Amino acid sequence: MSETTENPIREAIADAINDHEVILFMKGTPEAPRCGFSARTVQVLEALGTPFAAVDILPDPRIRQELSALSQWPTIPQLFVRGELVGGCDIITEMYESGELAQTLGVEQPADEAPGDDAAPLTIENRLN
Amino acid sequence: MFVPSTEELKLRIESAIPGARAEVTDLTGGGDHFRASVLAPEFAGMSRIEQHRRVYAVFGPDIGGPIHALSLETRAE
Numbered sequence: 001m002s003e004t005t006e007n008p009i010r011e012a013i014a015d016a017i018n019d020h021e022v023i024l025f026m027k028g029t030p031e032a033p034r035c036g037f038s039a040r041t042v043q044v045l046e047a048l049g050t051p052f053a054a055v056d057i058l059p060d061p062r063i064r065q066e067l068s069a070l071s072q073w074p075t076i077p078q079l080f081v082r083g084e085l086v087g088g089c090d091i092i093t094e095m096y097e098s099g100e101l102a103q104t105l106g107v108e109q110p111a112d113e114a115p116g117d118d119a120a121p122l123t124i125e126n127r128l129n
Numbered sequence: 130m131f132v133p134s135t136e137e138l139k140l141r142i143e144s145a146i147p148g149a150r151a152e153v154t155d156l157t158g159g160g161d162h163f164r165a166s167v168l169a170p171e172f173a174g175m176s177r178i179e180q181h182r183r184v185y186a187v188f189g190p191d192i193g194g195p196i197h198a199l200s201l202e203t204r205a206e
Binding site: 089 | 177178181182185192193198199200201202
């Protein structure tokens, strides 16, 4: 991923991905997510107790454009661990339920959230925005 | 302009990915938030990220355009 072109936004995104072990690009903030998919992903990370950096992509449409160009991934949220794209909401949720995400992050799967015994499924309403 | 329907999405996935079988549901009835479950032989040996990228690639810029959200579940045959 060498960036020789003058593209400050893309470079800032690449730096952020490299500088943070776990970083989530999302719509809104962890405290106030602006999309159900982003909210769901934050919930999963919080359930695992993983510290993570978060970037709100909404303030400037170029952030999303450059992020997707860099990651070759069209949708938001996007979770990166140690510089690698792990996935969006679907993959993160699947990996959480199987225990794989805890493994990837090097944390314990919460005992009261045994694989397959997940919290209430996401409803249609909170998937929107 | 392309107005997505579950049938249209299913056809596009199945015609772009050889041997694929797709089930598409409209999550809201609004014609812009979809969920697709896709089975395809070529997914064997691909990571989940690669499988999802393959399906997203079928739609190109329509994702984030007329298709606001496409939730995916992919499996190799």
